[in-house]
Amino acid sequence: MDISAFIPPDIDANGQEEDQRADPSLGTAIVNTQILTIFNYKGNQVYVYGALSNENENKLTPQKWIFYFVPIMMPVQMADDPNGSWVISVRNEVRAKLMLSNTDVEVLALKAIEKKYAPDEFQYSKFWTVAPLMIDSIKAYVVKGGNSPVEGVYSNPITHPNGQEIIFRKDLIISTINSVPCFLLTNDPCEVLNLNIDDDALNVLKGKICFPLSDGSFIVKPGFKTGFICLRDLLSKKTEERLKQLRSTKTQSTTAAPMNNIPSSSPSSSPSLTPPRTTIASAPQIAASPSSDIVATPIMEHRRYFLNLLKSWCSNHKDDFLSDSFDLNEGKDFILNVLYDQNNDLKVNVKCNCNKSITLAMKDGKMQLSNYQKHLRSTNCSHIKAIKKMNGEQKKISLQQSKDASSSSTSVTLKA
Structure with a gap:
């Protein structure tokens, strides 16, 4: 059997999972037998299988029966980590600790198995062996939100693990x-x-x-x-x-080369009905091509174009962000990358302060803000959430101060 376990993605700097993946997934298994039963452990279904020998050579000796369940592959806190994280970094290495089984899982598995047998059979349950399925090999990756492996981190294959807990060690590629x-x-x-x-x-x-x-x-x-x-x-x-x-x-x-190709005429040369053919490359045609227009636009001009677009968008969406002076600033709220690749194609990338990287689309040589706007409107950006929360609290304080000032003014008027 081959099991591939993936460390849950979107790990923050402290080795903790982000909210959208708080419940780690179970390992997946491929087996050649029928499922005996299923039980639930922390909201996940765990499949239980009976050994083939239970129905064959050991059919008449229930005390020898063996049962297996799919390893749960759940995070375990590192004993030597003061923060209690299950993923830590040590020098040039990322370490993650997962457990295949524990006592609670084995007890739940045994109870689920007992329900499948008559009393004269499960009376031998104290002799039964209940253990995780044996694993031939397992490989762990650190992955992104799209389940693609993170660049610069090697995968960690382990063959025939025999403990209840596994520590994966993934080397970092330093560049x-x-x-x-x-x-x-x-x-x-x-x-x-x-x-x-x-x-x-x-x-x-x-x-x-x-x-x-x-x-x-x-x-x-x-x-x-x-x-x-x-x-x-x-x-x-x-x-x-x-x-x-x-x-x-x-x-x-390119434009100077055709001058050498113009044929010279002499008085002795006889006139020709067909004029000589001369190929001349025209410089204005090159300059007029769309790709050259795009390349000729300085990077600083593209940057100004983006910042002006963003400023206008922020001005039109103040109400959405609970602020009359809502604005996003480069270096504080995002990092803008504008460059030309080896093919002279413009590439624009915006990295939000939430660490999400957004690639902007191009149209007629101009960058489009739509991808970044979609990110700003989404509910997954922790940076925008923090901005909205702060603006909301400031608005409440301002409203309360305004009410207090109004009440004070009314009181003074009544006394007068």
């Missing part, structure tokens, strides 16, 4: 930002500093560019975060200028 294109394609270079990773080099870096918080976490100093945003803008501008130079050089060489 550095060692080029300008790599930096421009990185959504947030500071993101790794928010992770709870026990790494000496990372801890030294945190001590230099982060403020420690009372709960043990870190926050990147605003100056460094703004510096990364400015560096991204400058590198994007320099990259765009370099692309323009390359395109200009290519265009000049």
Whole structure:
């Protein structure tokens, strides 16, 4: 039998599951026998199977019967973790602890089995063996919301596990930002500093560019975060200028080449009824192509276009966010990435402060805000939830202060 267990996705920095996946899924099993019975454990159905020997060579000796149930694959808190998390990071490794079974599950399984037999048979239940199905192999992944494996984390295969609990150890692939294109394609270079990773080099870096918080976490100093945003803008501008130079050089060489192909005429040459054919590449035609128009638009102009669109959208949706001055700011509420790929196609990505990354669609060389708007309207964004909650509380305070001021004014009028 082969069981594939997936660690529940959307794990936060403390190794905890997010709300939408609070109940971990059971392991799945493939067996060649009929289900004997089913019982419930913490809202999940657990399937129980009887060994083939129960109906064959051991049919007349019930005290030898054996039963199996599907391993429950539920998280177990790490004993050495002060926060009681079931997923932790240790240096360059992610560790997760799952249990196949426990005493409560085995008792529930035995009670469910007893109901399937007559009294003269289940009187031997104290001799029965009730255990998790034997596993040939199991592999765990850290996955995203779409159930695709997270880049940079190896899967962890385990063969023939024989304990009630399993600790998966998944090595992290450490990579550095060692080029300008790599930096421009990185959504947030500071993101790794928010992770709870026990790494000496990372801890030294945190001590230099982060403020420690009372709960043990870190926050990147605003100056460094703004510096990364400015560096991204400058590198994007320099990259765009370099692309323009390359395109200009290519265009000049293309238009200059046909001049050598114009045939020379001499008095001795006889006239021809068919004029010589000369192929000339026209520079204006290249400049007029749609793709060149898109590429010619500076990245900074695309950024301004996005920010103006977003500002207008925020202004039109103040009521939805319970604030008369609702606005979203780059670096605080989101990170905007605008760049051209190797094919000179514009790529725009917005990373919300909730860590969700949204790719914007393009139409006629202009970015469309619809995907980001959909995210802002959704109920899954923790950052927008926090903004609405804060705005709602401020509105209640303002309303109460207004009522108190009105009551005070009425009281003074009556006394007069």
